Amino acid sequence: MRKLKIGMISFAHLHAVSYLQALAQRSDVELTGIADENKERVEPYIRQYGLPYYADYRELLAGDADAVIISSENARHAELTIAAAKRQKHVLCEKPLGLSKDEMRQMIAACEENGVQLMTSFPNRYIPMVVEAKQAIERGEIGRVVAVKATNKGEMIGGWFNDRTLSGGGAVIDHTVHVMDLLNWILRSQALEVYAESGSLFHGADIDDAGMVHVKFANGVIAALDASWSRTHPFPYKRDLTMEVIGTDGVISFDYFAQINEIYSATTDHAEWSYWGDNKDELLIDDFISCIRENRPVAITGEDGYNSTVIALAAYESIRLKKPVRL
Structure with a gap:
């Protein structure tokens, strides 16, 4: 079975650490790297897990990742999600999905138009x-x-x-x-x-x-x-x-x-x-990966993120x- 390739964009939100830990213990996942403009913030994890580092998230998106996990500041969710969708990457985005109705609608539309899944991070x-x-x-x-x-x-x-x-x-x-x-x-x-x-x-x-x-x-x-x-x-x-x-x-x-x-x-x-x-973070990651592998809809969609x-x-x-x- 081919390993699912997943990249991580930003460690601004504390959930990124638990998601990384959940991913790192899986034998069916290959981490393609961490993108964060603040290298000091992610340096310990780059060293611990031996991961490539990208100062510019666009460089990570240019690679062969199947999916990305976005744990940035809330105001950047739309920019990063839309950019990932245009590169045909599935997205797990931290909550809240966005900061306005318009930008959330743009995120959902970008993923639909590019044939990728958008999952909102609601581990509860x-x-x-x-x-x-x-x-x-x-x-x-x-x-x-x-x-x-x-x-x-x-x-x-x-x-x-x-x-x-x-x-x-x-x-x-x-x-x-x-x-x-x-x-x-x-x-x-x-x-x-x-x-x-x-x-x-x-x-x-x-x-x-x-x-x-x-x-x-x-x-x-x-x-x-x-x-x-x-x-x-x-x-x-x-x-x-x-x-x-x-x-x-x-x-x-x-x-x-x-x-x-x-x-x-x-x-x-x-x-x-x-x-x-x-x-609960491990359970969410498990389901996200299963949905991508099995090509079935994610359980917590962009619409769910919008509605909350x-x-x-x-x-x-x-x-x-x-x-x-x-x-």
Whole structure:
């Protein structure tokens, strides 16, 4: 079996490291190199894995890679995806897919026109407890879903994440897209209205680090999300993902990061949690590779990336207008 050739473009987003680790352990994949204008950022990985380095992503795209993984700043997703599509490379693009409806539509169209697949990086769909919850809901075990309460809290990473020209916003866009993709997937209903509020409450930075997003769906479900960077340094784990799905006949709750070991050590000034559960990034990479090899549609498409991002964009419009926004 021929090895699938995959290149990586940018390590600006922290997910690039876990994707590289997942790829490097596979015998059926050949890494064609890393492209990043910031060589210092990727130098450790170039040395560790003995990979070619490209200062210009166009040089990597000129090679024989079958697919690329894009983990750049959010504002560069469209440029890089379109360039890859024109070189007939399949694309796995970090979330959010883009920062405007127009550029996301251009990304999707470029991939369709060039006969390549565009997958949006939403690894939370591969969490076993999420999959089980979706299946239970589809079996009708809690009756008709009427409401959802969710949290997706994290730490403030800083750097380009705090630069709106590169990120498109703060915690609201960073965390809303993840949960809204899950809700779009689980509920199979269109979001109709968004109301959101945000603030800078935890870090003193000039960007939203706290957000509450409320969404009404066409099937009558109302969802409330805490999308924030409220996990400060002393907290033992830097992010969470919880969801409580309320139905007419019952409730399903899950907490992804409940699979942890508690660590108490004199070398740190706070307790730590060590996660031991399933590696959702590996599961996403596995599926991306399988879809390309088997020539079947990817599970999380560019349209899925679009549908979650427009909710986050509507949340910012609601914050600006101080009222609900219709989609």
